[in-house]
Amino acid sequence: MTRRFEVYRNADRQLLAIPLGFSWAAAVLDWLWALWLRLPQLGIVFLTLNLISSAVLYANRAGWKSYLLSQVVQGIIIGFSARRFRELSAERRGYAYLCTVPARNAADAVAKVLQVGGVPLPEWKGRHLAGVPDLVPKTLRPLLAVALLTIKAAFRYRLVITLLGLLIALVFILPSAIKHDGSAQGFTQILITYTLSAITALLGFTTLWIACGTLARDIEEMQLFLIASKPIPRWQIWLGKWIGIMAVNLGMLAISGSVAYGLLQLRTGELSAEQQVKLRNEVLVARAGAREPAVDLTQDIQTLLKERLKDPAAAALDPAFVRKQVEEMIKARQQVVPPGMLRRWEVPLGADAKQRLAGRPLFIRVKFFTTQYNSEGTLHPAYWEIGPPDGRRLRLENSLPAESFVEFGLDPRATAELINAQGVLAVDFQNWTQQPLLFPLDEGMEVLFHEGGFALNYARGLMIIAFWLGLLTAVGLACSSFLSFPVAAFCSIALLVLGLSSNTLKQVVDQGGIVGVNSENGMVTENNLVNQVSVAVYGSAKQLIDQVSGYSPISSLSTGRSITWLELIRAFVVINVLVGGGISIVGIVVLTRRELAAPTKF
Numbered sequence: 355m356t357r358r359f360e361v362y363r364n365a366d367r368q369l370l371a372i373p374l375g376f377s378w379a380a381a382v383l384d385w386l387w388a389l390w391l392r393l394p395q396l397g398i399v400f401l402t403l404n405l406i407s408s409a410v411l412y413a414n415r416a417g418w419k420s421y422l423l424s425q426v427v428q429g430i431i432i433g434f435s436a437r438r439f440r441e442l443s444a445e446r447r448g449y450a451y452l453c454t455v456p457a458r459n460a461a462d463a464v465a466k467v468l469q470v471g472g473v474p475l476p477e478w479k480g481r482h483l484a485g486v487p488d489l490v491p492k493t494l495r496p497l498l499a500v501a502l503l504t505i506k507a508a509f510r511y512r513l514v515i516t517l518l519g520l521l522i523a524l525v526f527i528l529p530s531a532i533k534h535d536g537s538a539q540g541f542t543q544i545l546i547t548y549t550l551s552a553i554t555a556l557l558g559f560t561t562l563w564i565a566c567g568t569l570a571r572d573i574e575e576m577q578l579f580l581i582a583s584k585p586i587p588r589w590q591i592w593l594g595k596w597i598g599i600m601a602v603n604l605g606m607l608a609i610s611g612s613v614a615y616g617l618l619q620l621r622t623g624e625l626s627a628e629q630q631v632k633l634r635n636e637v638l639v640a641r642a643g644a645r646e647p648a649v650d651l652t653q654d655i656q657t658l659l660k661e662r663l664k665d666p667a668a669a670a671l672d673p674a675f676v677r678k679q680v681e682e683m684i685k686a687r688q689q690v691v692p693p694g695m696l697r698r699w700e701v702p703l704g705a706d707a708k709q710r711l712a713g714r715p716l717f718i719r720v721k722f723f724t725t726q727y728n729s730e731g732t733l734h735p736a737y738w739e740i741g742p743p744d745g746r747r748l749r750l751e752n753s754l755p756a757e758s759f760v761e762f763g764l765d766p767r768a769t770a771e772l773i774n775a776q777g778v779l780a781v782d783f784q785n786w787t788q789q790p791l792l793f794p795l796d797e798g799m800e801v802l803f804h805e806g807g808f809a810l811n812y813a814r815g816l817m818i819i820a821f822w823l824g825l826l827t828a829v830g831l832a833c834s835s836f837l838s839f840p841v842a843a844f845c846s847i848a849l850l851v852l853g854l855s856s857n858t859l860k861q862v863v864d865q866g867g868i869v870g871v872n873s874e875n876g877m878v879t880e881n882n883l884v885n886q887v888s889v890a891v892y893g894s895a896k897q898l899i900d901q902v903s904g905y906s907p908i909s910s911l912s913t914g915r916s917i918t919w920l921e922l923i924r925a926f927v928v929i930n931v932l933v934g935g936g937i938s939i940v941g942i943v944v945l946t947r948r949e950l951a952a953p954t955k956f
Contacts (some may be wrong), residue, residue: 507519565830815907832941859896
């Protein structure tokens with residue numbers, strides 16, 4: 355059977371043939387195969403992944419299916435990437451690509467090249483992309499070539515291996531350096547929140563650095579002149595570099611995220627049996643939330659507003675101010691529970707919730723405010739009745755802190771009886787305190803229930819992190835399209851810091867500007883042009899940042915909240931299509947219209 359072989363030649367005119375396509379030896383032997391190719395760093399990475407998978411299997415003996423699946427997926431990825439790894443090994447030994455030859459085996463490929471005196475035939479000179487050139491349209495082959503050159507440069511400068519080593523070391527060192535308190539929350543804070551935040555930060559700053567350097571240095575060192583002189587549009591050069599950088603990012607994120615997941619599963623044995631159950635029910639799970647449907651208060655507001663305006667004193671005031679007062683009064687009726695009074699929430703969980711959630715735990719998540727100052731540790735007694743009013747009800751008594759989210763679980767054996775036939779859960783709260791309690795309409799009471807497994811939810815969280823890296827790549831490339839490397843890096847990091855300063859932007863908008871701020875009430879004393887412009891600019895920036903920063907997967911993963919496919923699609927549209935796409939268009943237009951070979955005056 356005829357296959358295609360890439361033939362390489364070194365300075366001594368020795369030839370080496372590398373087969374294209376899938377490699378069964380690489381898929382089965384993985385780390386041994388990498389060591390045989392003289393790639394020790396790659397072999398260590400493959401061996402580490404195998405050890406982590408084995409440790410997870412040992413810690414969770416019922417997860418042999420997941421272990422088998424991970425081994426198959428890892429083997430498929432390595433098998434299809436074998437040609438690239440062999441090429442890397444050949445280049446490190448001094449070989450350079452010569453041509454692609456159809457032959458029965460490697461010896462036959464070398465013999466064919468020797469027969470023609472080392473000068474490839476015209477039909478041999480083209481280099482095929484991953485052995486499947488027909489799958490790539492001719493118009494997009496230059497774009498893919500730029501992407502492959504970007505990836506190749508990352509491997510050549512040892513960036514990939516170095517970054518991967520730092521990420522894996524970070525995943526192992528950080529949980530070891532910071533000790534948890536033995537609770538499920540403390541365990542989660544370190545193994546998920548701190549670890550994923552550190553991975554995201556390291557990949558984010560590295561992405562900005564690479565994106566700024568790969569294009570700006572190509573322009574400064576005139577390497578881009580050679581590429582731009584070819585029949586390849588500059589937009590393909592820009593997008594090719596974006597694809598190449600994102601390919602490296604995705605590989606690094608997948609490996610470091612998998613190591614963190616394996617370490618999380620392995621170290622669950624450090625917790626007590628009670629905390630392990632809590633961890634499985636509240637964190638290592640995908641929980642959805644349901645709230646009481648919002649009530650349309652427009653009619654009540656209009657009715658009360660008409661009554662208030664009949665009073666001459668109220669009619670003399672600003673209508674907007676009066677309406678605001680009326681809205682707060684109507685909302686207070688829905689939010690405030692006076693002492694000794696009862697508040698009922700009716701939360702729909704779905705028509706099939708009675709059967710779907712039978713035997714699974716439900717959690718009540720509440721947050722309330724008081725009218726008096728509450729010192730740290732102050733608890734307020736509460737009485738709960740949960741279930742259909744005309745059926746069996748679950749009665750609970752507990753003490754809860756104010757101004758913070760609190761969760762408490764319900765007996766999973768009673769879940770089916772607590773939900774009525776329509777899939778609605780009724781929750782009654784009795785205020786046993788001597789002061790009114792305010793439950794906000796948007797976050798005062800929520801019911802959390804099981805929706806899926808943690809592994810898929812974790813994968814969706816990593817995908818959102820990848821969307822963020824795609825946005826940072828676009829920012830770095832856009833800045834380097836018209837700036838030098840140091841300036842582009844400075845501007846990119848400045849934009850990143852601005853994105854993390856939403857509270858400062860909010861303060862400027864709330865106080866009405868930045869000039870002439872009254873220290874007593876925190877508001878500006880005059881509405882001048884500077885304040886008007888600052889409010890407009892800062893307000894627009896805050897709206898944009900709020901739209902993008904609203905998709906943060908780490909907090910959802912650390913609290914066991916479900917990241918749905920719909921949220922994933924929305925995150926992609928907002929982060930990569932709207933914001934990232936707009937930045938990409940600006941960068942492509944600037945690079946396209948830039949005069950690369952403009953004369954310099956000395």
